[in-house]
Amino acid sequence: MLDQIKIILCFTSHPGNIGAAARAMKTMGLSQLVLVSPKDFPSEEASARSSGALDILDNAIVVDSVEEAIKDCKLVIGTSSRSRALPWPLVEPREMVQIINEKPQARPVAILFGRESVGLLNEELQLCNYHVNIPANPEYMSLNLASAVQIISYELRLQFLNESPLKEEAFEQKDSETTATSEQVEGLYQHIEQTMMTTDFFDPENPKLLSARMRRLFAKSQLNQGEVNILRGFLASIEKYIKRKTS
Structure with missing residues (x-):
């Protein structure tokens, strides 16, 4: 399952966050990193903050738009902490992982993370099938980008460890x-x-x-x-x- 998950960082401003996100991914067994128009990459700071996850950075794919990043994905999930004028299917990380596990036909999966300052814009969230919200303290919801990647990656790791190896082998479809x-x-x-x-x-x-x-x-x-x-x-x-x- 993990090799079918794309972590997509959109318009990242600080290269250190890219490196820290790569570290978070590698500790949980994720390997596919896609960067949408990062401000500074490749970067020595990103490499330093990766703490050895240089293979994730070296193999990262850099694209110009969100649409290009998700074009081959069948399930697109956007991280969001804000309430929107137009409601969208909203899940918590554990629910998100259950959805991914129950739909092996809907892979590869894209999980989008937005700008450090404002997250994903409405038009970017409208490209998603689901929005995932990390239920942080409502009085202080300032979650660092790499920390958010770590939480999502951890939930995916737990599911991977519990996943039956026969489930995907038994799945066939036209x-x-x-x-x-x-x-x-x-x-x-x-x-x-x-x-x-x-x-x-x-x-x-x-x-x-x-x-x-x-x-x-x-x-x-x-x-x-x-x-x-x-x-x-x-x-x-x-x-x-x-x-x-x-x-």
């Missing part, structure tokens, strides 16, 4: 039943928006919360590849019908 990747679901979102604009259902100049609500709807559904193909085929048929009627 390709159409495989959980859709983030990139496939994002393609569906874009297709839906385009069709809604074509039919005048969606006004991009006055979007309100429609796009966010659509994302939340499908995030809760955990679409598989067959379902994405059906929905995109339906949207394509609408577009063809409109062209026939207007030609």
Whole structure:
């Protein structure tokens, strides 16, 4: 399970936090680190703070956007400590691990950590299937980035130690039943928006919360590849019908 978990640090300001996060990961057996547009990396400070987890840093993947970081992932979980205007499925770390364990078909899994100052932005959280909240002291919730990575990694480690080795070997499914990747679901979102604009259902100049609500709807559904193909085929048929009627 652990080799199917991607720890994604987004727009990290302090290289020391990257090194400390790599150390936290290695102590719990995690190895896949992805960095979204870090301010300073590679860095001697990151290497020093890693305390020997240099292999995690050396193999870290650096990308320019959150979308690129999660494009091959089937389950995306964003860390969040703030209440949002639009509610999203919210779980605690132990619940998050149970969800990951119960859905071996929904791997690889991305776990997103945001900026040190403000965390993940709303538009980044809307790319997630779940939000995970570490239940810290409400009077002082200032949790260091690497500490948050350590807590999440520890819960994943506990599940790994308890996981039956036969569970994944026994799991077989057709390709159409495989959980859709983030990139496939994002393609569906874009297709839906385009069709809604074509039919005048969606006004991009006055979007309100429609796009966010659509994302939340499908995030809760955990679409598989067959379902994405059906929905995109339906949207394509609408577009063809409109062209026939207007030609």
